[in-house]
Amino acid sequence: MLGRLCRWMRIVGIDTAYHRPENNINIVLRSLKEKRIIITRDLKLKNSAALKVFIIDNDDFRQQLKETVNKLDIKIDPDKVFIRCPECNTKLVGEDKKKVKGKVPDYIYKTHDKFSKCVNCEKLYWKGTHQEMVNKILRDIQK
Numbered sequence: 001m002l003g004r005l006c007r008w009m010r011i012v013g014i015d016t017a018y019h020r021p022e023n024n025i026n027i028v029l030r031s032l033k034e035k036r037i038i039i040t041r042d043l044k045l046k047n048s049a050a051l052k053v054f055i056i057d058n059d060d061f062r063q064q065l066k067e068t069v070n071k072l073d074i075k076i077d078p079d080k081v082f083i084r085c086p087e088c089n090t091k092l093v094g095e096d097k098k099k100v101k102g103k104v105p106d107y108i109y110k111t112h113d114k115f116s117k118c119v120n121c122e123k124l125y126w127k128g129t130h131q132e133m134v135n136k137i138l139r140d141i142q143k
Ligand SMILES: [Zn+2]
Pocket: 085, 086, 087, 088, 089, 090, 118, 119, 120, 121, 122, 123
């Protein structure tokens, strides 16, 4: 349910694990083992043994991100934006422009010089339209 929020938390540099809705016991155990705060819409988790449970009630991911960052007092470090893979949370590494030829759309290759790659899922990233959106969201959050 909160997949979009999860991806955006990773984009702004927050170490975020994602669990599909399943046995809540597993989610609680993981939160304890990895010392993670549970962010959920599932009210049943509210009184669980987890370290901390944060219940989201907004529907819009931008509002959810704002709510999460503000209420959990998370500091977003602009230097850490775009260092994690939005899909799998792995840290990204810089990728040589020559190596991405043929792997990204031609117009992207022609208009961008900096690429990064996830060493886990091998997805390639570049600062395109996402950057604009990130800037907008960060401005919005910090208001
Ligand atoms: Zn990845």
